[in-house]
Amino acid sequence: MICCKECLDLLYDYLEGDLDQETTKSLEEHFQDCPPCISFLNTYKSTTKICRNTLNQVEIPEAIRETLLKVLKDHKVDN
Amino acid sequence: MSFSQPKKDKEIEESLVREFQGGNLKAYDKIAEIYQKKIYGLSFNLTRNQMDAQDVTQEVLLTLFRKIKMFQGKSAFSSWVYRITLNTSYMKLRSKKKEPNISIDELMPSFNRAGFQQEKIQDWSENTESLMFNTETRDVINKAVDLLPEKEKVVFLLRDVEGLSTEKTGEILNLTVPAVKSRLHRARLFLRKKLSYYFEEFSSRKAEK
Numbered sequence: 001m002i003c004c005k006e007c008l009d010l011l012y013d014y015l016e017g018d019l020d021q022e023t024t025k026s027l028e029e030h031f032q033d034c035p036p037c038i039s040f041l042n043t044y045k046s047t048t049k050i051c052r053n054t055l056n057q058v059e060i061p062e063a064i065r066e067t068l069l070k071v072l073k074d075h076k077v078d079n
Numbered sequence: 080m081s082f083s084q085p086k087k088d089k090e091i092e093e094s095l096v097r098e099f100q101g102g103n104l105k106a107y108d109k110i111a112e113i114y115q116k117k118i119y120g121l122s123f124n125l126t127r128n129q130m131d132a133q134d135v136t137q138e139v140l141l142t143l144f145r146k147i148k149m150f151q152g153k154s155a156f157s158s159w160v161y162r163i164t165l166n167t168s169y170m171k172l173r174s175k176k177k178e179p180n181i182s183i184d185e186l187m188p189s190f191n192r193a194g195f196q197q198e199k200i201q202d203w204s205e206n207t208e209s210l211m212f213n214t215e216t217r218d219v220i221n222k223a224v225d226l227l228p229e230k231e232k233v234v235f236l237l238r239d240v241e242g243l244s245t246e247k248t249g250e251i252l253n254l255t256v257p258a259v260k261s262r263l264h265r266a267r268l269f270l271r272k273k274l275s276y277y278f279e280e281f282s283s284r285k286a287e288k
Binding site: 003004005006008011012013036037038039040042043044045046047048049050051052053054055056058059060061064065067068071072075076 | 104107108111115116119120123124129133136137140141144188190193194195196199200201202203204207211216217220221223224235236239240242260263264267268270271274275278
């Protein structure tokens with residue numbers, strides 16, 4: 001059976017679906033016997049999701065958008 | 080987890096670039112419209128400052144205008160735009176004094192000699208949904224990302240936040256696919272650990288009530 005260290009090293013490829021059948025099977029067997037690694041897997045997945053959702057929400061403030069438009073317009077007239 | 084640019088969008092974009100290279104200024108307006116949110120979002124996440132992100136966005140859009148003839152189509156246009164955005168953001172950051180990054184290795188998982196996890200791992204994943212709209216949570220997440228070393232941060236922003244593929248991230252940063260994967264995995268482990276401090280405390284506070 002694989003150990004926790006091997007399990008966490010394989011986590012990335014496991015979530016990408018990049019592992020071969022045999023490795024996936026031994027990883028899943030490890031999960032069945034190891035609640036800490038299940039917790040690790042769940043929180044690893046959550047981390048990616050909540051970080052993405054938080055950082056994705058950057059919007060250009062209206063005032064900045066207007067300034068940008070003006071600068072680009074002026075620049076085009078100059079050229 | 081990643082999505083690639085739909086083929087149709089890519090074709091429209093390529094023809095806009097060709098039109099603009101041929102002198103059509105309306106094509107440039109469309110390109111600027113498509114990219115300004117992406118440029119602003121990435122530069123804001125790198126600099127964490129509205130003024131800096133505005134400066135970077137403006138500079139990148141002007142660079143696209145001035146240097147469009149230099150774009151030869153060897154890589155995707157979007158990769159070119161991302162590369163210019165990263166360079167411009169780093170120039171901006173270089174002029175500022177920065178707090179030293181903490182060592183990423185200290186936050187990697189630890190194991191005993193037999194390779195089993197040494198620390199107690201709590202599963203706080205169930206709590207994150209209800210906390211997502213909380214300002215405190217968002218601050219904690221933003222600060223954790225800020226603390227990532229640059230090498231890991233940029234991979235994380237392109238791959239996990241912008242949603243680019245591993246291959247495309249490698250193309251932009253001139254990294255091999257295994258290098259992208261390894262940096263992203265380290266970034267996620269670092270962030271997981273940082274967020275664990277916060278969510279575990281939240282779980283114990285909730286349990287006390």
